[in-house]
Structures are given as C-alpha cells and as structure tokens.
Amino acid sequence: QVGVIEWPDHPLDPAQLVVGTRDVQMLKSGSIYTSSERFTAVDGYVYEWQIHGLRPQLVPLRGYNRASSSYVATFVQSQSGFCLRRKHTSSLFVPPEGFHILDDIVVTFIYFESKWRDKEGTKSR
Numbered sequence: 001q002v003g004v005i006e007w008p009d010h011p012l013d014p015a016q017l018v019v020g021t022r023d024v025q026m027l028k029s030g031s032i033y034t035s036s037e038r039f040t041a042v043d044g045y046v047y048e049w050q051i052h053g054l055r056p057q058l059v060p061l062r063g064y065n066r067a068s069s070s071y072v073a074t075f076v077q078s079q080s081g082f083c084l085r086r087k088h089t090s091s092l093f094v095p096p097e098g099f100h101i102l103d104d105i106v107v108t109f110i111y112f113e114s115k116w117r118d119k120e121g122t123k124s125r
Helices: 096-124
Strands: 003-006 016-019 022-024 037-040 046-052 055-060 073-080 087-093
Touching: 003 096, 016 096, 022 096, 037 096, 046 096, 055 096, 073 096, 087 096
Parallel strands: none
Antiparallel strands: 003 016, 016 022, 037 046, 046 055, 055 073, 073 087
C-alpha cells in the first residue's frame, strides 16, 4: 500500500493523508484565488502543488537544489483525433529528480487534483 486518503464527511474538515506509515499535512498556501497546497515530503523538503496554465505542477520550495529542475512532477493531458473518435490521454510526469519521493507525489497529487477539480466544478455552476 502506497498511501491512503481518508475524505471527511463534512467538506470543511481536512482530509487525512497517509503515505506509507507517515501522516502528511497538506497546507493551503497562496491567496483565495489560487489553489496552491504545500506539504513536507519524506526527504524533509517542502513542496507545493501549483496550477500553471491549467496544469498541476509540483514545485520544490525552501532549501531544495532547484538548479536541476523547476518542477518535480507535472500533470499532462492531451487530445487527438476528430469528433467521435477523439482520444484523451493523461499522464503524471515525474523526472528522475522526483523518484526519491514518488509515493509522496502520487498520494498528494490525487488529493490535490481531486480538490482542484471540485473547486473548478463549483466555479462553473
């Protein structure tokens, strides 16, 4: 088991994230207009999920050697084909710099993407 997300019964209560045997706290950051959330990974560094061009990206924060990469993971979606034969693909791309925290990336991405989609769905109603 890589991790567990326990979604709360009440939408204002925080979810419980567990990666391996470690509790992970997701902290909202930025303004009310952004969807950024940060967490401390197993390596002790702080990372933040941000939306860039409608694309979630995981960015390393304080103390991390950012010279190697500006992001540690990014979610990519693409479409091909025409009309009824349109094909949609989605991938979570993790460069080698992120392999050591891969479990953290996967669990926090699922949480972040779900919350972001819920928020975007609420906006469009």
